[in-house]
Amino acid sequence: MKEATLRKPVAVATDHRAIPYERPSSRRRLLRRLWRERFIYLLLLPGVLYFLIFRYVPMFGILLAFKDYSPFLGIQDSPWVGLENFRRIFADPEVWTVLRNTLYISFLQIGFAFPIPILLALMLNEVRRESYKRVIQSIVYLPHFVSWVVVIGIATLFLRSEGVLNNALGQLFGMAPVPFLINPYWFAPLVVLEVVWKEAGWGTVIFLAALAGIDPQLYEAALLDGASRLQRIRDITLPGLRPTIVILLILRLGSVLDNGFEQIFLMLNTFTMHVGNVLDTYVYFKGIQDGDYSFATAVGVLKGVIGLILIVGANRLAKRYGDEGLF
Template sequence: MANPYPVKRKPFFFHLLKDRWLYVFLAPGIVYFLLFKYVPMWGVLMAFKNYQPHAGLMASNWVGLKHFIRFFSEPTFFKLFGNTMWISVLDLIIFFPVTIILALLLNEIRHQFFKRTMQTLIYLPHFLSWVVVVGIFYIFFTTEGGLINELIAASGGQKVNFLMSDEWFRPLIITQLIWKDAGWGTIIFLAALAGIDPSLYEAARMDGANRIKQLWHITLPSIRSVIIILLILRMGNFIDLGFEQIYLMLNALNRNVGDVFDTYVFVVGLQQGQFSYAAAVGLFKSVVGLILVFGSNFLARKMGEEGIF
């Protein structure tokens, strides 16, 4: 039987007017993504053309998959792929867990003044540029008066050329990432930890659970969904290591393990002027990131988690 009193839907403009201030606050974010994320996507066509600056993008000749075939046929492809994967895997298995552990440690601090002070101190490196961060590491690790090497020499050891060694390149990169961004990465986890019901801990204490058991059976399960979502989002940038840090740490002696896709794009795109070829390499990175996001989201849903879509 049909409803004799059907609910009349209110027009869209009614909701728009009612929640106008929410849309006002949302507008800058929408404009940002439209201008800097969606509008530039038409430039992807460059990867399938022989782009000539004097002719323009639309007038340049189509070459199809020529640049992709060349990229996969290059003898340096597997070296670039291996270097990128090594650093990405280290980032995933070391840096990402460090942010979670650091958030858990901060959450256990009960003295609020000390907690806020520690948070401020570990947030500060995030606001330093990579030029400053790499410069600080050069001061500490150089063989010419560097603090670390001076301590090694004072203790009777032999100075180690950390900055010119291919063996120390990856550990230094991960150490810089942890020092600069681990503190900033705790913000979302601390917000999730703040939303845990305190009565759960009270009940656990009454049952005789110590701090470790409370952490394992209450804290970690409560933020598991946040960990999964951030992990899925991080997979989108799995092979996108960023350019500045790697480029600043590169030199003639560690380039064999330090050259990655980002530095390669800079060399062939800006230094050699092969814009279409560099665009093809960048598009390859984006496609790999998209596949990893969909794949990790699929696995998360198969394991009973919500995922991101």
């Protein structure tokens, strides 16, 4: 495209003496431009190399999905098998279980972990004493910066059979220990609970920024009209938050096949594997642990493509309903 715009003035030149110089001069102009911008390319070099090697070369790794990769033969010499790996995906009941787990956990997260930061931001927004607000914010933002190992570590220490909570329940009410960590029924709720603990506070930051952008005059006018607090929230604050909520929901829906690999990998154990194994962890177990590289790549590629379609689709949907969308 750039080349075309460079050539255009030459193509419309009527002076026939210019024609022999046409190509060299446009090429020379490009070369001169490249030379003039050489220091910019120098600055670009590390970053471009990074993106090529670690972000785009792996995209060729997609080819693995169409081969029967064997580490002894290497990527080049492993035989092509066409869509065999994808056929295996659809024939494998385990994949469907994993997909169901993924979607179930994701929708549980969207249902509970998504609205809580909005509520919390609304509450923080109603606090007029700045110092109080800051103290609360400092505390609720903190867990976001703690590692998942620490979060699951804390959950383990509190919830295991001989853990803090079971000790307390036992001593206060004489209850038998509840096996929170190995009971499959607790797995998804715990995932959500941990996400809420870690991210609910941090999640408010973006909503608070949006709330700060709402015109204060709207509130003053509403007060003059005698609107109550709840009416102000319903008619001014929530509509003001709408675009932010829509954009974040798009992002979340676009990544409905991701549900926090790090967290779930740490939470899984033999007892919860059948309800907690999600697409990301499945790819890891199949590929890295079982060495079924091609199959795991095929699962990963399928997930990537569906994710791409979802996010582009959700974005288009948001635009159709009059919101700004993401891109």
